[in-house]
Amino acid sequence: MKKIIIVAIASLISTTTFAQTKGFTAGLRLGTNLSQVRGNDLSFTSGNTVFNFRNNENRAFGFVGGLFMRFGKTVFLQPEILVSQKGGKYDLITDNGNTTKTIDFRMTNLDLPLLVGVKIGDVLRINAGPIATFNIGDNGRLGDAIEDARGESAERVYKKAVFGYQAGVGFDIGQLNFDVRYEGNVNDIIDVKYKNAETASKFAAKGNSFQATIGFHF
Numbered sequence: 001m002k003k004i005i006i007v008a009i010a011s012l013i014s015t016t017t018f019a020q021t022k023g024f025t026a027g028l029r030l031g032t033n034l035s036q037v038r039g040n041d042l043s044f045t046s047g048n049t050v051f052n053f054r055n056n057e058n059r060a061f062g063f064v065g066g067l068f069m070r071f072g073k074t075v076f077l078q079p080e081i082l083v084s085q086k087g088g089k090y091d092l093i094t095d096n097g098n099t100t101k102t103i104d105f106r107m108t109n110l111d112l113p114l115l116v117g118v119k120i121g122d123v124l125r126i127n128a129g130p131i132a133t134f135n136i137g138d139n140g141r142l143g144d145a146i147e148d149a150r151g152e153s154a155e156r157v158y159k160k161a162v163f164g165y166q167a168g169v170g171f172d173i174g175q176l177n178f179d180v181r182y183e184g185n186v187n188d189i190i191d192v193k194y195k196n197a198e199t200a201s202k203f204a205a206k207g208n209s210f211q212a213t214i215g216f217h218f
């Protein structure tokens with residue numbers, strides 16, 4: 001038992017020393033996303049009516065939160081594991097030109113950013129890098145609106161995996177971290193598939209978002 005305690009204490013001291021000398025930190029981040037989607041519209045005919053889903057310029061509000069680790073001091077590598085809510089808005093317009101309703105859709109994602117950064121002075125950080133996003137749920141509003149207009153159920157509306165990038169600035173004040181970032185997608189986030197037919201036109205859209213968070217590192 002004494003040997004186990006001695007080994008545990010030695011390991012703890014070694015880990016603490018490594019963290020102090022190599023600049024390793026870990027912590028939590030929590031904040032908000034302001035997101036939207038941009039792409040071509042979806043247009044199809046159901047019965048005698050033409051339905052158009054068109055981009056709405058307004059952004060959707062969502063949350064983001066999770067864990068981060070930082071390896072290095074002046075130049076650092078920062079992987080993160082986050083749960084985030086992103087989405088956008090579409091206007092549903094019929095062939096008479098009237099907007100029937102605005103669809104405010106949200107996706108719940110598992111985000112995995114891998115950032116490379118540079119610390120400038122004691123406070124300012126600049127960081128950027130790739131991000132992989134995996135869709136783990138949605139509020140169903142966009143899919144329901146498309147199915148209601150078309151009269152046919154869809155197998156899926158969103159792609160399960162999306163890749164993109166993040167870039168932004170951060171501020172470290174004591175153990176508090178403040179970050180502001182922009183995120184863009186490389187591939188489309190929307191992929192509408194029907195059970196018995198193809199879409200009348202390709203419904204392609206990429207997402208982008210502004211993100212603001214506050215964090216605490218240990």
